[in-house]
Amino acid sequence: MRLVMRLVMRLVMRLVMRLNDHIIEVCRWFDFSSQDRIDVEMSQIQRYKAARKLNIFAYDQKPIVMQNMELSKRVKNLRTRKGLSQELLAEKSGLSLRTIQRVENSGTVPRGDTLRRLSEALAVTQEEIIDWTIKEDHNYLALMNLSALAFLLFPVLGILIPLILWITMKDRIRYINQTAKAILNFQITWNLLYFLPFLWFIFGRFIPTYAAGGIFDSIISPYTIIIVLAFFGTLYLLNILLILINTKRIFNHKNVKYFPKVKFIS
Secondary structure, three states: OHHHHHHHHHHHHHHHHHHHHHHHHHHHHOOOOHHHHHHHOOOHHHHHHHHHHOOOOOOOHHHHHHHHHHHHHHHHHHHHHOOOOHHHHHHHHOOOHHHHHHHHOOOOOOOHHHHHHHHHHOOOOHHHHOHHHOEOOHHHHHHHHHHHHHHHOOOOHHHHHHHHHHHHHOOOEOOHHHHHHHHHHHHHHHHHHHHHHHHHHHHHHHHHHHHOOOOHHHHOOHHHHHHHHHHHHHHHHHHHHHHHHHHHHHHOOOOOOOOOOOOOOO
């Protein structure tokens, strides 16, 4: 009789776990708020403990639980490092105290708006909070960096190709965001410097000369040609060298350094 009861309890527990997973998926489908998801989700720690008590071999739950525990430790460490209590963090982030407690007790994984608010309140990136979901891939970072050499075909390609590679793996590879932002900020700045002489030539020399009745040949001197060629040669050489140097820095596990650059993407 006891054996039959145990088997029935195992079956019921499995059905509850499956039903809970479906409820969570429905919530995600309808894009409920983070607080709604927290209210709907059953604590995965509690599920795992219940499964252990009933001798259910829930191997698929173990990695999730470990990930939650690592995440809760990270949030708690970041909070204590900032000298914040749970109440202050809740006030600063605009989240409820219950939400903070559940995150730190491994009861739930922060997503979406909750994750954004936590990262802003703790003055860290979202990557630093959900670090366990991010892998290291220096080869991909180096590929994204080298893809900027596409500027040799056409200047704007030095922006577009790294941008596409960044969007493809955004928040999935460690340091990809800061690396991509440095590359793109430099390439945008480089493109502005590249096209600036053309704009100056058209609006500063050609149009005024043409309007005054001059001829096109009279506004180009050998001295101007030498300066322009030297300027573009320096730009191209600088871009190539920085890309190669920073590729080596990536493989040496160092941050990329590009200059000059304007912070268009922060």
